[in-house]
Amino acid sequence: MSPGHQIIGAIQLLLLLLCSLLLPTPSMTSLLKTETDDFIDWWQHAVFYQIYPRSFKDSNGDGIGDLQGIISKLPYLAETGITATWLSPIFQSPMVDFGYDISDFKSIQSEYGSMSDFEELVHTAARLGIKIILDFVPNHSSNQHEWFKKSAARAAGFEDYYVWADGQLDELGVRQPPNNWQSVFYGSAWEWNEQRKQYYLHQFTKEQPDLNFRNPVVVQAMDEVLLFWLNKGVAGFRIDAVNHLFENETLPDEPLSGQSTDPLSYDYTKHIYTKDLPEVLSMVQHWRKLLDDYTAQHPEDSTRIMMTEAYAGLTELMNYYEDSSGIMGSHLPFNFHFITDVNRESDARDFVYNVEKWLIYMPRGHAANWVIGNHDNPRVASRFGSASVDAMNMLLMTLPGVAVTYNGEELGMEDYRDISWKETVDPPARNAGELKFKMVSRDPVRTPFQWSNATNAGFSEAAKTWLPVHPNYLEMNLEAQQQAAKSHYRVYRSLIELRKLPILRRGKFSIEPLSRAVFAFKRTLKDYDTIIVVINVSGKEQLVNLTDFIDRPQQLIVEVAGVDSSYEPGAFIFLANNRSVSQQLRLSASAGIVLTEKQWGMSPQRRALVRQLIKSFNVVLVALLMYNLWRHKWTKVNFN
Numbered sequence: 040m041s042p043g044h045q046i047i048g049a050i051q052l053l054l055l056l057l058c059s060l061l062l063p064t065p066s067m068t069s070l071l072k073t074e075t076d077d078f079i080d081w082w083q084h085a086v087f088y089q090i091y092p093r094s095f096k097d098s099n100g101d102g103i104g105d106l107q108g109i110i111s112k113l114p115y116l117a118e119t120g121i122t123a124t125w126l127s128p129i130f131q132s133p134m135v136d137f138g139y140d141i142s143d144f145k146s147i148q149s150e151y152g153s154m155s156d157f158e159e160l161v162h163t164a165a166r167l168g169i170k171i172i173l174d175f176v177p178n179h180s181s182n183q184h185e186w187f188k189k190s191a192a193r194a195a196g197f198e199d200y201y202v203w204a205d206g207q208l209d210e211l212g213v214r215q216p217p218n219n220w221q222s223v224f225y226g227s228a229w230e231w232n233e234q235r236k237q238y239y240l241h242q243f244t245k246e247q248p249d250l251n252f253r254n255p256v257v258v259q260a261m262d263e264v265l266l267f268w269l270n271k272g273v274a275g276f277r278i279d280a281v282n283h284l285f286e287n288e289t290l291p292d293e294p295l296s297g298q299s300t301d302p303l304s305y306d307y308t309k310h311i312y313t314k315d316l317p318e319v320l321s322m323v324q325h326w327r328k329l330l331d332d333y334t335a336q337h338p339e340d341s342t343r344i345m346m347t348e349a350y351a352g353l354t355e356l357m358n359y360y361e362d363s364s365g366i367m368g369s370h371l372p373f374n375f376h377f378i379t380d381v382n383r384e385s386d387a388r389d390f391v392y393n394v395e396k397w398l399i400y401m402p403r404g405h406a407a408n409w410v411i412g413n414h415d416n417p418r419v420a421s422r423f424g425s426a427s428v429d430a431m432n433m434l435l436m437t438l439p440g441v442a443v444t445y446n447g448e449e450l451g452m453e454d455y456r457d458i459s460w461k462e463t464v465d466p467p468a469r470n471a472g473e474l475k476f477k478m479v480s481r482d483p484v485r486t487p488f489q490w491s492n493a494t495n496a497g498f499s500e501a502a503k504t505w506l507p508v509h510p511n512y513l514e515m516n517l518e519a520q521q522q523a524a525k526s527h528y529r530v531y532r533s534l535i536e537l538r539k540l541p542i543l544r545r546g547k548f549s550i551e552p553l554s555r556a557v558f559a560f561k562r563t564l565k566d567y568d569t570i571i572v573v574i575n576v577s578g579k580e581q582l583v584n585l586t587d588f589i590d591r592p593q594q595l596i597v598e599v600a601g602v603d604s605s606y607e608p609g610a611f612i613f614l615a616n617n618r619s620v621s622q623q624l625r626l627s628a629s630a631g632i633v634l635t636e637k638q639w640g641m642s643p644q645r646r647a648l649v650r651q652l653i654k655s656f657n658v659v660l661v662a663l664l665m666y667n668l669w670r671h672k673w674t675k676v677n678f679n
């Protein structure tokens with residue numbers, strides 16, 4: 040070998056040494072890994088999309104949504120960026136409360152499809168990366184359930200499946216219910232059963248008798264229901280009305296609340312003996328253990344989770360996460376505070392307080408969650424006004440933790456308030472009567488999904504749908520919003536996209552009211568451009584001075600702006616230190632904006648690119664070296 044070749048060989052060896060130094064060390068690799076997986080479990084940052092199956096998509100033209108309809112729309116969910124969905128009940132039911140009155144916990148309602156449709160749904164969803172969460176309704180069954188029929192007949196083993204009690208005689212000797220407990224849906228919570236000659240308890244409609252969770256056989260039977268669906272491949276459960284599970288066994292009258300003068304109204308009494316009893320927590324913990332054990336026994340799939348529905352006090356909700364002795368309960372006790380604790384009268388301080396209180400009280404190591412709509416409450420556009428739709432979705436998607444979207448909220452669908460008494464089907468609305476039904480009806484929020492401007496908004500080919508379609512569907516529909524250059528749906532999609540950034544997954548959070556009209560919050564993470572969200576909750580345009588909120592006068596870039604915004608995504612906003620009006624952010628009424636605060640120096644994205652380039656460079660060098668060694672035959676390299 041010539042001296043020239045020897046020199047080349049030596050240089051190559053040197054390069055190889057250098058390369059090995061430059062190649063990522065184990066700690067660098069784990070740093071890169073952290074950036075992609077975040078060590079966050081799938082559910083801790085998911086967007087859970089609630090589907091109300093009856094109103095989502097009808098595949099067979101009977102005017103009622105069904106499982107094949109949902110299957111046909113799974114690609115839409117995947118394309119939108121949804122990775123988990125929870126379905127309101129799809130089980131066999133006489134449909135008095137539209138599926139929340141279940142007559143067989145282990146079979147599918149025939150108008151929704153078959154068990155094989157359900158299996159297809161789970162498999163197709165899994166293929167598209169979407170997890171299915173089912174609604175588990177433990178507090179009650181339908182009065183058409185075999186268990187209830189047997190219990191009413193005092194069949195052996197079923198006597199105590201439900202909550203039965205004798206009545207009492209009044210001064211006139213007339214039989215009366217055991218006490219003054221009221222149903223959530225109006226009227227006494229007790230119904231006389233002629234066959235058994237006793238009253239049974241129903242916290243909801245009289246067709247929804249309360250199961251008796253003090254009976255271990257019932258607990259066991261409901262555990263089997265959970266296992267049955269887990270074996271079908273579901274990723275977990277949303278647990279219905281969980282805080283109603285237990286009542287005081289001695290059946291005392293509840294004290295008057297002073298909030299209503301109507302003794303038949305649920306608000307007439309304080310529910311100290313029928314709601315939030317300590318036994319509820321033990322049951323939630325029992326189900327958590329069942330889910331954790333199942334996950335441990337079936338590690339091929341990810342964590343099976345529980346989301347609990349309880350309109351309860353903050354302390355109770357926090358105990359669901361984890362009690363004072365550290366026993367785990369619900370993965371996600373639903374946070375309804377954006378539904379119950381703020382409205383269009385609320386100012387920026389109310390919103391800030393609302394967010395802070397959850398985060399302050401939440402035990403460490405848990406995931407926050409934010410629910411802005413569901414099938415029981417007016418839609419965002421109807422609660423806060425349609426101008427607030429984008430701002431509320433911005434809030435939902437950029438706060439730390441889990442986001443829960445009710446189907447249609449990605450379009451800003453509105454309640455259809457003009458459903459007539461004749462068309463009204465919701466049980467509490469029917470109970471309220473023709474004069475008052477509009478005050479409580481949940482039908483307006485359950486109208487069919489507005490897919491397009493075709494017949495019945497593309498929901499169904501039927502002559503009549505189970506609830507009327509909102510007449511605004513001609514303009515307000517998904518197809519129109521997909522085609523438009525700017526739309527609520529487009530904003531929603533960009534927010535889901537943005538949400539994938541590590542900074543929104545695990546960045547630190549701080550929030551402040553900037554005035555009564557406007558609040559802002561920041562997400563910060565080392566090496567990442569800070570994200571700033573500014574929301575105007577007032578009905579007037581606001582000029583916002585951000586220079587007090589951000590540390591240095593910065594260059595801000597618009598990430599996401601609402602449909603009515605004058606700012607375009609990608610635009611730079613220059614905020615100088617002096618407070619001249621032209622350097623303030625202009626936010627129209629009820630609008631929000633998501634900005635990134637550019638860091639000086641190399642951006643994290645660019646840093647990652649450089650790292651990638653070095654890696655690729657190394658690979659090329661090693662390949663070159665190997666090639667040369669092969670050409671000049673390694674054995675012939677002589678350094679002497």
Ligand code: NOJ
Pocket residue numbers: 136139176243279280348414415
């Ligand atoms: C809560 C559900 O969300 C609601 O729709 C239902 O009517 C009641 N629980 C009773 O199951």
